[in-house]
Amino acid sequence: MVTKQLLKGLPEDAEPAHAGAHGLVERTLHPTVPPQVExxxxxxxxxxxTTVVALHDRTHQYVVG
Incomplete structure (x- = not known):
């Protein structure tokens, strides 16, 4: 599950709703108060x-050191 906490610091177009428009994530709205989205x-x-993890690892290697 992707949460806002995991997305902190990512560019605006990395939001799960944006990825949903490309068929990469599925959005489920739970009818609770306050509303919960998964x-x-x-x-x-x-x-x-696999590709995203490899890019993350490679970027982390060069940015963080």
Whole structure:
């Protein structure tokens, strides 16, 4: 599940709703007060996981050191 906490510091277009428009995540709205929204990866989103993790690791290596 993707939460706002995990997205802190990411660019605006990295929001799960934006990824949903591309079919990478699925949005589930729970009818609670306050409303709770849950995002899960779709099959195409899961297929990109290896690539995204590799990019993250490589970037982290150069940015953080």
């Amino acid at each position: 995002y899960t990866l779709t099959e195409p989103g899961r297929a990109l996981r």
